[in-house]
Every structure is written in structure tokens, then in C-alpha cells.
Amino acid sequence: MEIDPFIFRLSIFILSIFIGYYVVWSVTPSLHTPLMSVTNAISSVIIVGAIIAGLAGNSDNVLTTSNVLGFLAISLAAVNIFGGFLVTQRMLQMYKKKKKDKQ
Numbered sequence: 001m002e003i004d005p006f007i008f009r010l011s012i013f014i015l016s017i018f019i020g021y022y023v024v025w026s027v028t029p030s031l032h033t034p035l036m037s038v039t040n041a042i043s044s045v046i047i048v049g050a051i052i053a054g055l056a057g058n059s060d061n062v063l064t065t066s067n068v069l070g071f072l073a074i075s076l077a078a079v080n081i082f083g084g085f086l087v088t089q090r091m092l093q094m095y096k097k098k099k100k101d102k103q
Contacts (some may be wrong), residue, residue: 040084046077 027035054070 030092036082037088040081040088043077043080047074047081050074050077 007056050073052070053066055065056070056076
């Protein structure tokens with residue numbers, strides 16, 4: 001009996017979702033900021049690759065598959081980068097000492 005390749009790949013994808021969920025939620029707060037910095041760096045590499053993919057091909061038609069997917073990748077990676085910077089900034093604010101007002 002042979003397993004269907006689609007079912008095999010789908011089961012690997014579902015298992016990776018569960019493993020990723022448990023790995024991310026088990027990260028301690030002290031490691032969260034460096035982890036976000038690494039994901040921001042990866043997203044910036046994705047943006048560079050998406051720009052290359054978006055500019056590939058003929059310039060006759062703007063709505064080619066590579067242009068559309070490149071634009072989509074740039075948009076999603078940009079949201080990920082800016083969101084990561086906001087989360088990192090908020091995490092760093094949590095470690096600062098609060099100043100007490102003298103009244």
C-alpha cells in the first residue's frame with residue numbers, strides 16, 4: 001500500500017504547525033527580542049527576493065504571475081517587519097525602569 005503524496009505532505013504541514021506553535025509559545029520573554037530581530041532580518045531577505053521576482057520577466061504585461069506574487073510577498077514581509085519592530089520596541093519598554101514623579 002502506497003501513501004498519496006498530497007496526504008503525506010499535508011500531514012507534515014499540519015505537524016509543523018503544531019511544532020511551531022509550541023516552540024514559539026515556549027520562548028521566554030528574555031529571548032523574545034533577539035528572536036524578533038532574527039525574523040525581521042529573514043523578512044528583509046524575503047523582500048529583496050520578492051523585488052527580484054517582481055522585476056523578472058517581460059515588461060509588456062504588468063500583471064504577470066511573478067509580478068503579482070512579488071508584490072504580495074513584499075507587502076506581507078513589510079507588514080511582518082514593521083509589526084516585529086513595534087513588538088520589539090514594546091518589549092524593550094517593559095525592561096526600562098519606570099520613573100517616579102516627584103510631587
